[in-house]
Amino acid sequence: xxxxxxxxxxxxxxxxxxxxxxxxxxxxxxxxxxxxxxxxxxxxxxxxxxxxxxxxxxxxxxxxxxxxxxxxxxxxxxxxxxxxxxxxxxxxxxxx
Numbered sequence: 001x002x003x004x005x006x007x008x009x010x011x012x013x014x015x016x017x018x019x020x021x022x023x024x025x026x027x028x029x030x031x032x033x034x035x036x037x038x039x040x041x042x043x044x045x046x047x048x049x050x051x052x053x054x055x056x057x058x059x060x061x062x063x064x065x066x067x068x069x070x071x072x073x074x075x076x077x078x079x080x081x082x083x084x085x086x087x088x089x090x091x092x093x094x095x096x
Contacts, residue, residue, distance in 0.1 A: 001048070001049060001076070002047070002049075002050050002074070002075070002076050002077075003045060003047045003048075003074070003075045003076075003077075004018075004046050004048075004063060004072065004073070004074050005045045005046075005072070005073045005074075006044055006063060006064075006069050006070065006071060006072045006073070007037050007039070007041050007042070007043055007069070007070050008041055008042050008044050008066075008068060008069055009040070009041040009042075009068045010068055011034050011042040011044055014044065014066050014068070015032070015034065015044055017063075018044070018059075018063050018066075019032075019046075021059055021063070022046070022048055022059065025059060027048045027049060027050045027055075028048060028049040028050075029046070029047075029048055030047040030048055030049055031045075031047040032044075032045070032047075041068075043071075056074070056076075060072065
């Protein structure tokens, strides 16, 4: 299971675009959660099943290119249930 999180000022646009990328890449959606963020905008959390770490990196690159997205973070659950690498970018490519 892989989880990406990010802050979005326009969740209706960014979530649709992220879900479309997930669909096109052949991933399976496990869960989607959105809530208001303290600094404004919305914190989006998307969990998905993916078989290849490399393609998850491609998804992260795509989401980080959406104008307005920031605080992009990623976590992977290992097969034994432990947490894998947690990488975080304080800012995606564009600041709000």
